[in-house]
Amino acid sequence: MDIVDLSTLPEQDTRYDEFLRQVCDKYEMDHAAYAGMNPAAGTIHGHVTYGDDWKAHYQEQGLHLIDPTLHMSQRSIAPVDWSRLERGKDFQRVFRDAHDFGIPDQGITIPVRGPYGDIGLLSAVRECSRDEWKKLVPNVISDLQSLAVHIHDNVMTSDTISRMLYHPTLSSRELEILQWAAAGKSQQDIGDILSISHRTVEVHLRSSREKLNALTTPQAVGRAIGIGLIYPG
Amino acid sequence: MDIVDLSTLPEQDTRYDEFLRQVCDKYEMDHAAYAGMNPAAGTIHGHVTYGDDWKAHYQEQGLHLIDPTLHMSQRSIAPVDWSRLERGKDFQRVFRDAHDFGIPDQGITIPVRGPYGDIGLLSAVRECSRDEWKKLVPNVISDLQSLAVHIHDNVMTSDTISRMLYHPTLSSRELEILQWAAAGKSQQDIGDILSISHRTVEVHLRSSREKLNALTTPQAVGRAIGIGLIYPG
DNA sequence: GAATCTATTGGGGGTTTCCCGTAATATTGG
């Protein structure tokens, strides 16, 4: 999964970066970041107010693969305060590096999910005392929640992103066969059910995997269910 | 997809209903409703401040199958103001019935999604002039957004729901391995990751299949995601 | 009409999964 820095795209205007800077100003944050991803499409894209040096380092090192703020937020419904993250190996790695670039480990990430498996993460960080932080968060969390929805909604409906996060369109045959696979049928079974060769079934499963960016059929079934394309058998 | 009225469950406390009533009071709404659904698991459950007569009518007529507020919100990231709904056949049907029970067609629904394909919808309605409504919404939308996340997070992590979605108990090892399978890893990969033999991995997958009553691993992954034991990789 | 996409079937061959065993340790219940 590669990172795409949207600010480097020629056709991309800078309103998102400005938007994030305004968020910082208004809510007394040092930095703000938005990351959008679609596991099914295998994409990550982001806007940040961090310096270019940190952005470069983050991408070069592939820190997005281990970043605990991303991992945790992807599995949460509610906002995640970074103080609640596990202080594991990955945490040490990412935040030690971040510290070198002057980025604090005090922050919050708000996850927003769309209907196609897309996830938007709005993060805000601030270097200050623990007490100060604990007073600040309750006052801004509600607004940040709304802003997170707003920015993710905008990003997902913009042409630039929808081209990148194209949600997979499986053919009716592919969906039909994937649905039978989710129902526990073997390729041979499905072939018998649909009166086609099990070879053909395998072809459709393969194209389904490719479209869903899945390595295996179990993963494809999981993705398809997560997106709502099929139902659990 | 059947509806489950959580308030009728004996072991269910009434804090959600109280919560909704407080939302009404604080934000000057006539009624508030929360609906949680998991298309993957095929369940809908809800709390409402509407009268029992409307609840009964809604369930008897199966209005949830055509309710445009549900349909629209399921596909939206941002809150949906009911004034933006298409005035189609289904709309007429549902809101004509609702009107007979004293429920206005002026409202807003806020969708929240969790990592398992679960969707929470917080709706609030108020009978008032269009102008009044347009002034009210911007003032409360941010708070309602937060509340929607809060209530959905609570419902999804509550024991009540997990008891309703029949829950096989998979061992931590089985869940761990099933999660990796959902992430597209092969048995060999998983064995390497966990430093065990790929044979052992297969045994855990087999017992997972048995517990989930699944014939194949893709089906087991689908079931586990539908139940919320693991998340789509 | 040509190009493109989808659905279909097939061969050959390597890889993975699955079912059959065995067995040590852990946990639970009488």
Place this chain on the structure above:
DNA sequence: CCAATATTACGGGAAACCCCCAATAGATTC
């Protein structure tokens, strides 16, 4: 405490799956 059950672990062999290739027919698009 001991017995029953569950969990963890490993291996051989058969079955299923997955990937490479090619080929035909129908529908859609340009």
